[in-house]
Structures are given as C-alpha cells and as structure tokens.
Amino acid sequence: MHEIALCNSLVDLIRDQQRQRGFRRVRRVIVEVGVLGHVDPHALDFAFDVEARNSPAEGAVLEIREIQGRAWCMDCSRLVTIARRGEACPDCGGFGLIVEQGEELRLKELEVI
Amino acid sequence: MCGVCGCGKGETRLEMGEQAQGHTAHDHRHHDHEHDHGHTHHDHAHVHHDHDHDHSHHDHSHPAPAGDVHSLRDDPSRRAHLVSVEQDILGKNNALAAHNRRHFNSHGVLALNLVSSPGAGKTSLLVASLQRLLPGTTVAVIEGDQETSADADRIRATGAPAIQVNTGRGCHLDAAMIDEAFHRLHVQDGILFIENVGNLVCPAGFDLGEAHKVVIASVTEGEDKPLKYPNMFAASSLMLVSKVDLLPHLDFDVDLLIANARRVNPSIAVIKVSATTGEGIDRWLKWIGAARDMAVASA
Ligand SMILES: Nc1nc2c(ncn2[C@@H]2O[C@H](COP(=O)(O)OP(=O)(O)OP(=O)(O)O)[C@@H](O)[C@H]2O)c(=O)[nH]1
Ligand SMILES: [Mg+2]
Numbered sequence: 135m136h137e138i139a140l141c142n143s144l145v146d147l148i149r150d151q152q153r154q155r156g157f158r159r160v161r162r163v164i165v166e167v168g169v170l171g172h173v174d175p176h177a178l179d180f181a182f183d184v185e186a187r188n189s190p191a192e193g194a195v196l197e198i199r200e201i202q203g204r205a206w207c208m209d210c211s212r213l214v215t216i217a218r219r220g221e222a223c224p225d226c227g228g229f230g231l232i233v234e235q236g237e238e239l240r241l242k243e244l245e246v247i
Numbered sequence: 248m249c250g251v252c253g254c255g256k257g258e259t260r261l262e263m264g265e266q267a268q269g270h271t272a273h274d275h276r277h278h279d280h281e282h283d284h285g286h287t288h289h290d291h292a293h294v295h296h297d298h299d300h301d302h303s304h305h306d307h308s309h310p311a312p313a314g315d316v317h318s319l320r321d322d323p324s325r326r327a328h329l330v331s332v333e334q335d336i337l338g339k340n341n342a343l344a345a346h347n348r349r350h351f352n353s354h355g356v357l358a359l360n361l362v363s364s365p366g367a368g369k370t371s372l373l374v375a376s377l378q379r380l381l382p383g384t385t386v387a388v389i390e391g392d393q394e395t396s397a398d399a400d401r402i403r404a405t406g407a408p409a410i411q412v413n414t415g416r417g418c419h420l421d422a423a424m425i426d427e428a429f430h431r432l433h434v435q436d437g438i439l440f441i442e443n444v445g446n447l448v449c450p451a452g453f454d455l456g457e458a459h460k461v462v463i464a465s466v467t468e469g470e471d472k473p474l475k476y477p478n479m480f481a482a483s484s485l486m487l488v489s490k491v492d493l494l495p496h497l498d499f500d501v502d503l504l505i506a507n508a509r510r511v512n513p514s515i516a517v518i519k520v521s522a523t524t525g526e527g528i529d530r531w532l533k534w535i536g537a538a539r540d541m542a543v544a545s546a
C-alpha cells in the first residue's frame with residue numbers, strides 16, 4: 135500500500151499550492167496515472183480519502199485520468215500501444231519494447247474555491 | 248518551484264529546508280485562513296491574489312461589493328475554478344534521490360538497491376558477498392525492515408557497518424531515509440548495499456538515488472513473478488536468480504523465469520546464485536566491479 139505514501143505527497147503538494155495561491159478549499163483533485171505504472175487507482179482513491187483528512191482537500195473528489203501505455207518497438211522501429219507491461223508488440227509479436235509513456239503520476243489540476 | 252519537480256540542480260537543499268519547516272508552517276497558514284475568512288478585506292485580497300495567477304476569470308466575473316461578501320461565501324460554487332498544477336506526485340522523493348545520487352558520486356560510492364519478495368534471500372546473499380569483499384573493499388549496508396533489526400545484526404556479524412531503517416507501517420524505503428542513513432554511515436570510495444523491504448510492488452516507485460536496482464527472484468517462487476510484478480523487473484538492471492542449489496529438488500524452469508523477465512525488460516542482466524553453496528557469487532561480484540568502473544568513469 136505505497137498509495138498511502140503517494141497520497142501523503144499529493145496532499146503536501148496541495149498544501150504548497152494553497153500557500154502559493156491562497157484558495158480556501160479544494161473540491162476536485164485531478165491526477166494523471168499511467169496504466170503501466172506501479173499505482174493501483176482503487177488503492178489510490180481509498181488512500182486519498184484517508185490522507186486528505188484535516189487538509190484543504192478533505193472531502194474532495196479524486197478524479198483519476200488514465201494515460202495509455204506507449205512503447206517503442208525496437209524491431210518495428212515505431213511507437214505502439216500496449217495495455218500492460220509484458221505484453222507483446224501488437225504488430226510483430228516481439229518483446230523488444232521500450233516504454234515511452236504510461237508511467238505518469240501527476241497532479242494535473244485542482245478545482246478550488 | 249523547480250525544487251518540487253526535481254529538475255533544479257542545487258535546489259535540493261532548499262527543498263529539504265522547506266521540508267524541515269514541515270507541515271506546521273502550512274497548517275498555521277491554513278488555520279489563519281479559516282479564522283480570517285469572514286473579513287471583507289480578506290476576500291478582496293483573495294481575489295487580488297488569484298489575479299496574479301492567470302486563473303482569475305471566474306473571480307473577475309463576480310464583482311465583490313462590500314455588502315455582498317456573505318452571498319459569495321454562502322454560494323461557493325460561484326467562485327469555484329480550476330487551477331493548473333502539473334507536478335509529479337513523486338517529485339519530492341525524486342529530488343532527494345537526485346541529491347543522494349550526487350552525494351554518492353562525489354563520495355565515489357556505488358549504491359545498489361536490492362529488492363525482492365519477502366525471504367527471497369537478500370540478507371543471505373549480502374552476507375555471502377560481504378564475506379568475500381571484506382576486508383579488501385570498503386562496504387556499508389542500509390537495512391530496510393518494517394519491524395526488526397535481525398537482518399542488520401546478521402550483516403554486522405560479518406564486520407561490515409550497517410544501519411537499520413525501520414519503516415514501521417511503511418512498505419518501502421524512500422530517498423529521505425537513505426539520505427539520513429548515509430550521512431550517518433559516511434562511506435567513501437566503496438559499495439553501499441541497500442536491502443529494501445521485502446516487497447515487489449511498493450519499492451518500485453521510489454528512487455533512492457541508487458546506481459542500479461537489483462531484483463532477486465528465488466527458485467522457490469513462481470516463474471511468472473516478472474509478469475506479476477513487472478514494474479520492479481522493468482526498473483532493475485540485474486536479476487539474481489537465487490537459491491539455485493535447490494533446483495535439483497524442484498520442478499522449476501529457470502529459462503522460463505528469464506524469458507518472462509526479458510518480456511518486461513529486454514536488457515536485464517541475469518546471474519544465477521546460491522548463498523548456501525557460493526555458486527555464482529564470483530560472477531555477481533564481477534558484475535559489481537564492472538558497475539563500479541562504469542560509475543567512476545561517468546562521475
Ligand atoms: N537453500 C538455500 N536457502 C537459502 C539461500 N539463501 C537464503 N536461503 C534461505 O531463505 C530464507 C530467507 O533468507 P533471507 O536471506 O533472510 O531472505 P531475505 O530476502 O533477506 O528476507 P526478508 O528480509 O525477510 O525479505 C532463509 O531461511 C535462508 O536460509 C540459498 O542460497 N539456498
Ligand atoms: Mg532480509
């Protein structure tokens with residue numbers, strides 16, 4: 135459950151934002167999560183509700199936007215889409231893939247009042 | 248705020264300074280804010296503040312005459328707006344890991360982050376390695392464990408300095424723990440082994456500043472481990488297949504394990520080892536030597 139630690143960092147970032155921008159509360163937290171990364175969206179959602187208590191984001195909705203996995207196929211010399219790690223290139227069936235996108239874990243936007 | 252996203256050089260210190268101030272500073276502000284919010288001048292300041300940030304369109308559309316403050320407060324949806332942040336959630340850890348990496352480089356230290364499932368043989372392998380490396384090579388060990396110090400005691404019995412980091416309910420080491428432990432160890436021109444918490448999921452996301460992650464997969468686990476925990480195998484430079492002395496007694500397909508590891512990481516190196524018989528330990532130490540030479544060359 136490293137999602138607890140991740141939500142801790144997320145709430146820290148939100149406090150930084152509050153300090154810089156001076157909003158009162160956060161109503162919606164929009165994060166981008168790559169489908170090839172190490173984060174379980176359900177665990178993240180659960181952990182967020184707990185970690186956001188007594189913070190400006192208490193009670194806020196966590197909106198998770200998935201980012202699809204893209205990898206460079208060394209055999210086809212082009213970018214292909216994969217749903218998870220360990221999946222073959224959809225074109226050549228090979229595993230010579232270098233992941234280029236899909237590991238993101240980013241606080242994108244806040245809806246604040 | 249480049250220190251937060253980890254891109255700034257030499258800003259890590261600042262970042263740590265901020266961390267040292269900790270949440271109390273933030274909480275304070277939060278409290279003041281709450282106490283103040285009924286004052287008219289505060290709401291004005293609020294609007295003005297937003298004005299500086301390019302996200303003020305909503306605020307502009309709501310004139311705030313002195314008598315109308317209450318209605319604004321009572322209907323918060325009228326002031327709700329989106330602010331763009333675009334920050335890596337692991338940014339602070341990544342910045343500290345970058346700091347550790349510079350620190351290791353400037354001390355001539357090769358740091359290796361050993362990861363595995365619980366009981367795959369990390370400590371046994373370390374003990375076998377240290378017995379061969381000492382006394383000729385400078386070594387130190389950081390032991391991550393949720394509760395006990397048993398592993399650090401096993402390491403110290405070899406004569407190597409070891410620091411135990413108990414993570415409590417935390418299921419992984421992070422860069423801040425390594426920073427603190429390394430300052431206490433003070434290694435120079437040597438090898439720093441970091442035994443992470445036995446867990447193939449959580450440590451994958453936390454860069455410690457190591458030169459390489461080394462994943463240990465024992466032959467008593469399934470051949471599909473790399474496919475079940477792909478991020479750890481993808482992040483590792485080397486897979487040590489451990490406890491190979493047990494192979495004659497098991498129905499375990501080492502080639503399938505290696506093929507699965509290469510499905511998620513085509514460039515991962517593989518060495519078969521046994522801490523019990525010593526098989527493969529020399530090859531592992533040679534791999535470490537090559538990694539040291541490379542680290543020195545690029546430092
Ligand atoms: N047969 C055999 N057993 C081994 C070998 N290496 C470790 N073991 C046994 O495996 C068990 C776990 O070994 P450890 O070295 O404590 O494993 P670990 O990965 O450090 O465990 P945690 O720190 O608890 O995650 C012990 O009972 C060891 O004796 C090996 O090479 N061969
Ligand atoms: Mg151990």
Ligand SMILES: [Zn+2]
Nearest residue numbers: 207210223226
């Ligand atoms: Zn292909």
